[in-house]
Amino acid sequence: MLVVDMQQALVAIAHRASGTVAAIAGLQARARAAGVPVVFAQQRDEELEPGTDGWPIVPELAPAPGESVVPKAAPDSFLDTELDAILRARGITEVVVTGFATEICVESTARQALSRGYDVVLVADGHTTSVRPDVPGPYAAPEASVAHHNEIYRNLRFPGRRVRVLRAAEVDFDGRAPVRSGPR
Numbered sequence: 001m002l003v004v005d006m007q008q009a010l011v012a013i014a015h016r017a018s019g020t021v022a023a024i025a026g027l028q029a030r031a032r033a034a035g036v037p038v039v040f041a042q043q044r045d046e047e048l049e050p051g052t053d054g055w056p057i058v059p060e061l062a063p064a065p066g067e068s069v070v071p072k073a074a075p076d077s078f079l080d081t082e083l084d085a086i087l088r089a090r091g092i093t094e095v096v097v098t099g100f101a102t103e104i105c106v107e108s109t110a111r112q113a114l115s116r117g118y119d120v121v122l123v124a125d126g127h128t129t130s131v132r133p134d135v136p137g138p139y140a141a142p143e144a145s146v147a148h149h150n151e152i153y154r155n156l157r158f159p160g161r162r163v164r165v166l167r168a169a170e171v172d173f174d175g176r177a178p179v180r181s182g183p184r
Helices: 017-033 083-089 102-115 142-155
Strands: 002-004 039-043 068-072 094-100 119-128 163-166
Touching: 002 102, 017 094, 017 119, 039 083, 039 102, 068 083, 094 102, 102 119, 102 142, 119 142, 142 163
Parallel strands: 002 039, 002 094, 039 068, 094 119, 119 163
Antiparallel strands: none
């Protein structure tokens, strides 16, 4: 399970922040209970510096002892990081992608996972983007952006890869077929 950029400063500007954090926290608990590794990508740049109030991962999703936290400086969590090596060392072949921001870091990381040979589950209710007070404006409304990316991944075909979009409640870390429920 991959948690991308769920840091205090970013969650503070996130659309449906509490619902997204709750969905990821529930997944995180289930992944840990099933022995599935949880890996965190943590943005570091001029606005998100270690030691600042906004830099830490939100307390509800805090890494447990021994869980990997991968610092990154780009939207792609694989670029110039140890993420690929960490996943391969653990024999991971599929990543469950969650986090912030849908159309930037989540999208870049999910696409790179596919390009690097991983199957991908995009958690439909486990990623979000920023609140956009100027909508209508140059960007899509947050709910439209999330829905748009979910739909792209539902229809994305990647040779030799399995791509799924599941709600958090549908993700099964025990290897059984996912339970389908309600509209996505």
